[in-house]
Amino acid sequence: xxxxxxxxxxxxxxxxxxxxxxxxxxxxxxxxxxxxxxxxxxxxxxxxxxxxxxxxxxxxxxxxxxxxxxxxxxxxxxxxxxxxxxxxxxxxxxxxxxxxxxxxxxxxxxxxxxxxxxxxxxxxxxxxxxxxxxxxxxxxxxxxxxxxxxxxxxxxxxxxxxxxxxxxxxxxxxxxxxxxxxxxxxxxxxxxxxxxxxxxxxxxxxxxxxxxxxxxxxxxxxxxxxxxxxxxxxxxxxxxxxxxxxxxxxxxxxxxxxxxxxxxxxxxxxxxxxxxxxxxxxxxxxxxxxxxxxxxxxxxxxxxxxxxxxxxxxxxxxxxxxxxxxxxxxxxxxxxxxxxxxxxxxxxxxxxxxxxxxxxxxxxxxxxxxxxxxxxxxxxxxxx
Numbered sequence: 001x002x003x004x005x006x007x008x009x010x011x012x013x014x015x016x017x018x019x020x021x022x023x024x025x026x027x028x029x030x031x032x033x034x035x036x037x038x039x040x041x042x043x044x045x046x047x048x049x050x051x052x053x054x055x056x057x058x059x060x061x062x063x064x065x066x067x068x069x070x071x072x073x074x075x076x077x078x079x080x081x082x083x084x085x086x087x088x089x090x091x092x093x094x095x096x097x098x099x100x101x102x103x104x105x106x107x108x109x110x111x112x113x114x115x116x117x118x119x120x121x122x123x124x125x126x127x128x129x130x131x132x133x134x135x136x137x138x139x140x141x142x143x144x145x146x147x148x149x150x151x152x153x154x155x156x157x158x159x160x161x162x163x164x165x166x167x168x169x170x171x172x173x174x175x176x177x178x179x180x181x182x183x184x185x186x187x188x189x190x191x192x193x194x195x196x197x198x199x200x201x202x203x204x205x206x207x208x209x210x211x212x213x214x215x216x217x218x219x220x221x222x223x224x225x226x227x228x229x230x231x232x233x234x235x236x237x238x239x240x241x242x243x244x245x246x247x248x249x250x251x252x253x254x255x256x257x258x259x260x261x262x263x264x265x266x267x268x269x270x271x272x273x274x275x276x277x278x279x280x281x282x283x284x285x286x287x288x289x290x291x292x293x294x295x296x297x298x299x300x301x302x303x304x305x306x307x308x309x310x311x312x313x314x315x316x317x318x319x320x321x322x323x324x325x326x327x328x329x330x331x332x333x334x335x336x337x338x339x340x341x342x343x344x345x346x347x348x349x350x351x352x353x354x355x356x357x358x359x360x361x362x363x364x365x366x367x368x369x370x371x372x373x374x375x376x377x378x379x380x381x382x383x384x
Contacts, residue, residue, distance in 0.1 A: 002103065005035050006095040013363040014111055014158070018148045024134025029148055029362040033084040036091035045090050050334050053327040054086050060323055061290055064316040068289030077297070078290030078315070081308075081324075081359045088365040089331055092373050101377045104370070105165070105172060109180070112162045115145035115155060116187045123190075140192050147363055153356040154363035156193035159184050160200060160348050161371035167207045168341045171381045195355050199348045206344070274310050287317035296360070308353040308360075324359065325350060328368075336372035337379045345371055 011017075012032050020027040045051055061082070065075040096104060122129065126142050141150040148154065163184040166173045173180065188200050278284075292315050293303040305311045312321040329346060336342030349358055349368050358364045 002100045003095040005038055006091060009035055009091060009362075009366065010107070013148070013366055015146050017363075018144055018146060018151070021135065021149045022133050022137075029151075030080055030084060030360070032362045033080075033087040036087040036094070039090065039094045043094055045086075045093075048334065050089060050327070050330050051086075053323070053330050054082055057320065057323050057327055058082055060286070060320045061316055064286045064320065065290050067286050068292070070289035070292070074289065074291035077295070080296065081312075081357075084362050085327075085331075085359045085365045088362060089335070089369050091366070092335065092369040096370065096373045098377060098380075101374050102172065105374050108158075108162055108370075108374075109173065111146070112159055112187075113180070113183060115159065116183050118145045119143045119155075119187065119190060143191050145187075151361065151363060152191045153193040153196070153352055153358075154361055154367065156188050156191045156196040157348060157352055157364055158367045159188050159191075160196060160203065161345055161367055163188070163200070164203060164341050164344050164348075165371060165375055165378070167203070168339075168375075169378050171378055193352075193355070195351060196348070199351050202347070203344055206340070210340075274305065274307070278310065278313060283318055284313060285317045285319055287313065287315045287320060290315055306357075307355045308357045311357055325353075328359075331369060332372055335369055335376065337376045339375065339379055341375045341379075342372055345375070 009032050012027075013029060017027060017029065017032075058079075061078055062075065064070070065078075122142050122144070126139050130137060130139075130142065135149065137150050141152060143155075144150055144152050145155050147158070163181060166177060166180055166184065185200060185204075188196050293305050294301050294311060294315075303314065305314050308324070309321065312324055328349060332342050332346035336345070345368065349364070352358055352364070356364070358368075
């Protein structure tokens with residue numbers, strides 16, 4: 001049996017939440033993180049290594065607030081980076097087990113497959129749909145599928161975790177494997193989360209190196225040909241070329257001017273400028289204080305620190321940033337297993353921190369912990 005709380009969280013984060021916000025309902029993903037704590041009345045979380053990592057991160061956040069004289073409001077707002085990932089970790093630990101993980105994987109497979117037609121419809125009908133939206137969504141962000149509005153990073157990360165599970169699974173997802181992999185790859189490529197293109201390339205490269213056979217190569221060639229045909233048929237070839245071109249250009253650090261740095265300090269986002277700016281500053285061990293540069297209630301930036309790596313470094317310092325990565329790594333190998341699939345999922349999440357605040361995104365965190373748990377049970381099934 002699958003817990004009603006898990007089902008509710010799954011539906012709100014992956015199926016209906018985006019539609020609710022699109023229609024104007026005052027819904028935020030952070031609200032979902034409250035639901036798992038209902039289980040506190042039945043089962044208290046164990047003080048394992050992951051729990052202690054969250055406690056350590058909490059101490060660092062409070063220390064940074066103390067050193068910098070941050071307000072209680074700013075401190076409490078920053079706690080979202082601890083409450084949301086812990087609640088999703090707790091939810092998965094309490095609800096997903098050996099009796100229900102295959103059914104949940106089937107849900108995830110169905111959810112992944114329907115994203116492609118939904119995204120294609122969103123891209124083709126943008127002008128008609130946006131006129132009915134209660135909130136403005138830029139055209140380049142209007143490819144979120146059934147996920148939360150403009151949360152294409154969560155969508156792409158979900159698809160990648162599904163792809164890793166499909167690639168390395170030996171006991172499940174055997175039927176129509178090539179078709180599923182093609183759909184997953186194509187969906188990631190047309191989504192606006194360009195940094196996931198790099199992760200997709202890494203994932204496929206590792207799989208091919210480990211499993212190179214003539215049959216595998218031929219199957220991949222057929223998949224690529226089908227993918228190219230689908231691109232031209234859908235009219236999205238130009239969109240894909242632009243996404244790949246942008247992905248390559250954003251790995252370069254050219255044209256960093258004083259004017260660009262000034263715009264960054266005034267709140268205009270530029271990842272290239274952010275990297276250069278922080279590399280040329282003295283090491284900031286404990287940051288400038290929680291919520292110093294971004295207010296999640298108004299969604300206003302003081303400095304354009306879009307991306308968790310920049311937010312954590314600037315607000316709670318290098319110590320807090322390192323501890324956040326260690327916390328995510330502990331989750332990966334505590335919930336998951338010491339297998340390549342768990343590492344790839346953690347690696348993808350770590351890369352995504354450059355552009356997205358992953359620990360305050362309940363969709364991303366539930367995807368992370370859920371697929372770790374699924375891959376762990378799949379490994380156990382294989383070893384029997």
